Amino acid sequence: MRVSELSRSSGVPVATIKYYLREGLLHRGASTSPNQARYDESHLRRLRLIRALVEVGGLPIATVKDVLGAVDDPATGMHEVLGRTVYAITGTGGDEAGAFADAAEADVRVMTAHAGWHVSERAPALAGARSVLARLHELGQAPGDDTLRLWAEAADRAAEGDLRAIAHGDDREGAAETALIGTVLGDALLAALRRIAQESHSAARFRPECARADGETMDSSTIG
Secondary structure, X not given: OOHHHHHHHHOOOHHHHHHHHHHOOOOOOEEXXXXXXXXXXXXXXHHHHHHHHHHHOOOOHHHHHHHXXXXXXXXXOHHHHHHHXXXXXXXXXXXXXXXXXXXXXXXXXXXXXXXXXXXXXXXXXXXXXXXXXXXXXXXXXXXXXXXXXXXXXXXXXXXXXXXXXXXXXXXXXXXXXXXXXXXXXXXXXXXXXXXXXXXXXXXXXXXXXXXXXXXXXXXHHHOO
């Protein structure tokens, strides 16, 4: 297909495709004349991954190049490819609230030990978790060990589901795209599901009732 057809099929403007070509994010097509080239499905797959990295992941071009370099390097194992992808979109949070850093680190150890996780110390998510936990301590809302273990179990099951989606594929670009989109949109979905579950559990435990003088009860939804 010509570049105009590649643009229509991918939804990426021609000018943007040419920019990706100049920056080396997209490989050159097969030359058919001095000013013409033909593109194929491999270009569509790469554009889909680039769009996911830029539009969903919000990554700068330099970071996109790093991720694509790992995808294209056959010497880079799939674990590292996925690591480069997920690390690139993972924030580390703010500072660790000074005096509460040790408490936050202890909380992280409780969760990693309970779940049996083995993770690099340079994982940005570790720093992010410590930052959030330190803030909870600072605000007087430190979770107990039972809560930490429940959170770890929930996260572990979610991560297992994420990896099942890519564990059996041979397509490195597809795996990176799935990891990226699954992480970004999966985070949003898990947050929404958590709030749904919170409402359900809250209703079961704390549904407010107002005692009437005649001894009847009234659900909060009927209170004017």
